[in-house]
Amino acid sequence: MRETTLVRRNALRNPVRMLLMVGCIAVAFLIFGVLSAVATAFRLEDQPGGHERMMVVNRNGFQQTLPIAYARDVARQPNVAVSSPVRMALVYWRQPKDIVSAVMVEPETYLDLSKDVVKVADEDRARFVATRDGLLVGRALAERYGWKRGDQVTLQSFTDLREDGSRAWRFTVAGIYTAAQPGGSELAMAGHFAYYNEALLTGRDRINWVLVQGRDLAANDAMARTIDAGYANSAAATRTQSEAALGRAFLSQIGDLMLIVRLIVGAAFVVILCVVGNTLIFMVGERTGEIGVLKTLGFSRLRVARIFAGEVALIAVAGAVAGMSVAALIVSALGTALKDVLPGMTMGASTLAMAAGLVALLILLTGILPVLQAGRVNIVEALGRK
């Protein structure tokens, strides 16, 4: 037998109460785990390279466009290593409900800039670059629609009209890409900007953003200021930001997502603090006599406190592990179900680290009073020896 035996036996002596406490803690961690995974998926900053890659967008938002000429101007900035213009295209295949997210790009520079997000085999890359009406398609998307390399597909655009008045665009599937990171989206596609642009009636020679990789990361901010200053008084003023900052700014408009998450997680933790804290205090009260016996046997205040702290920790860790495990299951199920809407939903290391921190905090906050109380038990009073 060890002191831990005592801790374990103590925790298990009222299994119903133990389960209720563990359950209560598990629920709070479940809420935390799922919400953080969702919040992480929402923040693009976790995309590899998201902090280094810059985007030049219209000051009014990425839904608005910039003249293609901006891409050439930006490329001449001294700090720019690689830059690439991107146009969004809202298209569907066969039925309007099968909306596909597509970008029309300058293939070589775009792939150079995206190599830590997407993985493309060399021959696919070469074929995509060389095929004027070529499409580079995400693996999951290609599987969904049964597309193979060499297939001809006709996509319909929602908002872009062709000069001939139609909305139909013929493409050839030139290559398939996979996500460079597990959980990354494979549901998008890229085509050639030049091919798309030449047929446009509306919005010809307009792009949604310019992707930029700086030579010197430290000079990125200065570069952004120079670019934006140059267009400040033109019809399309720009805003140059890192991909991550842009994503955050956009999401902040949904409502302060992180704030809501924090409030809810906070509420859940207040609930367990109350419930578990009180139960533990009650438990110490119930075991006052036993604590008196242990102290009579020569168990020091510290040891008694340690045995109780061990029990609190056991309960908290059991609850956290249970909660995070169920959260992981739910996150993986949600991640599969919402792959199209919200790719990249995984339980990351940062979430786990935060969970560990929360466990520690929980142990401290719920444990401190009962542990102190247990340590302070007076033998004479505890055993009614007066």
Add this chain to the structure above:
Amino acid sequence: MTGSVKQIAAVARIALLGLPSRARMSSATVLSIALATLVLLGFLAMASGFRATVAGTGSDQSAIILAEGSASEFNSAIDTARLARLDNAPGIAAGKNGPLLSAESFATISAVEDGGGESSVTLRGMGPQGLAVRPLARLAGGRMFTPGRNELVVGSALAGRYRDFKLGGSVRLAGMMWRVVGVFEAGGSAMESEVWADRKLVGQFFGSSAAVQSVRARLSEASALALLQRYLAADTSLKLVARSERAYFAAQARNMGKLILFVGWPLGIAMAVGALAGALNTMFTSVSTRSTEIATLRILGFRGPSIFVSTMAEAVLLVLLGSGLGVALAGLFLQGRSASTIGGNLTQVMFKFDLAANDIVQAVTLALIVGVLGGAVPAWRAARRPLVTAAAE
């Protein structure tokens, strides 16, 4: 019968009188129920408020015409060359200067809020009849924009929240100064989160003049929608579809409201399960601290059912207190609170939290379920416990 009612009342009274002595455990339960109720109500009120705002944007006196296959303005485009063919469409009300039609396109603009932050709002370009095709909207101050001039009319929700959109002020957009010449109201609907300007200017400076996204039409009467729909369906080269504004916005509201509820209910239920664990714990503790009292009562001749009911009464009282507190907190801090989120156009929509009676009923019901579940097991145990064990403890 009256005898057992009296018994129950007597035992319940004893149980409830003992509540203060178990104050800490009991208040933990009350608080956890209150927080669970509050979280659920927050989402329900958000969904109700958002739905009311978006759904309130539509009238059945007006129709919205979109490109075939497009579910919303956001992904619709109509070639301007086809617009003239709508002038002779049936079912559209006539105004002084021809049929009440407004071809519209929108753009996103970034605007500075009172607090200094920036966010995206919808700039809607509309024809001269833009106000006339919207039965719900009316000018609350200033005047309508003059076609061809850089003038803006802003929704009252924006005017109240954005530094850039004060009546008489001006704002720089697309490299030019624009004057805010009017403010409109639209019954608190999502329309009030828009900025209006001349469609031709919006097309020229913010997008494309070659296409618009939708056409609004004032119907001669609500039933005239069918005429318009038949006319559009008959001309297959038009590829346009008309819907009543009310139906269009109701559908949009449903989708967004659903998303909020899709998040809110699981969270509310998870919180309730946590609170249930707390309630069970409290009731088990209550029963165990009262075990001598309960045994004494039973030896005195009180029957099991009265013990059961009195313990349940304690649990139900606790959750009612908790959910009452939750509702009160929600009423105090959430009701009427303005919030904004991203709407269908990926721009800001202002709305108010709206605690509907139905939301309160749902949240209190959830709490009561927690109370009944949390009370039943401990109450059952208390009532069934063999006397000898109970008295010995």
Add this chain to the structure above:
Amino acid sequence: MNFMQRVPAVDNLIDIVDLSKSYRRGSTEVPIFDKLSLSIERGRFVALMGPSGSGKTTLLNLLAGIDRPNSGMLAVDGERIDGYSESGLTQWRANTLGFIFQFYNLMPMLTAAQNVELPLLLHRMSAKERRRRVDTALDVVGLADRARHRPRELSGGQQQRVAIARALVADPKLILADEPTGDLDRPSANAVLEILRLLADELGKTIVMVTHDPVAARAADLTLHLEKGRFVNEAVAA
């Protein structure tokens, strides 16, 4: 009484000189002892009797180091404990003392063997050595076959014997017992007394036992009568 023959030289385990103790109850000071003195020789089995409020429980508390005197000297085996801090006393109890309670006070979630082993957690000792000692202690009290039982599976007398094994296992110099037979029927009480007698006779333990039971007192080498904080059989007290 034949202890004189077995203990050739006077060798005190307990020395109490001018010990005073009082409690505050509200605003009044309630004196328990005033300048009490007592010595108990090593290896003796002493019974302490007296009516309620006579101070016998307080005296046992002081001897056990779970309560502290207001003044006076209290030494066990030549070690003065009256000035010890709480943590000093805790340490001292772990090394010197075995305690037997009226209501056994076993840990309900531990087996008999684990209950006996409990004090050994406070000593640096191999698992093997611990098991040997637990086995021996359970053997002494005749419960080797009940090692894996939980307290609620044991009778009162058996529980008290487990408690004795627990008091014995760390090989303490002094064993204190607080009405160890108070909650037991006659046969169980006799078994417990027999074991205590054995501890004194065979293992040379010094035992101080508070009791109300004259039969129990008769098992001891001598009986001290305490009344209103004084010994009434002065002749026996040192």
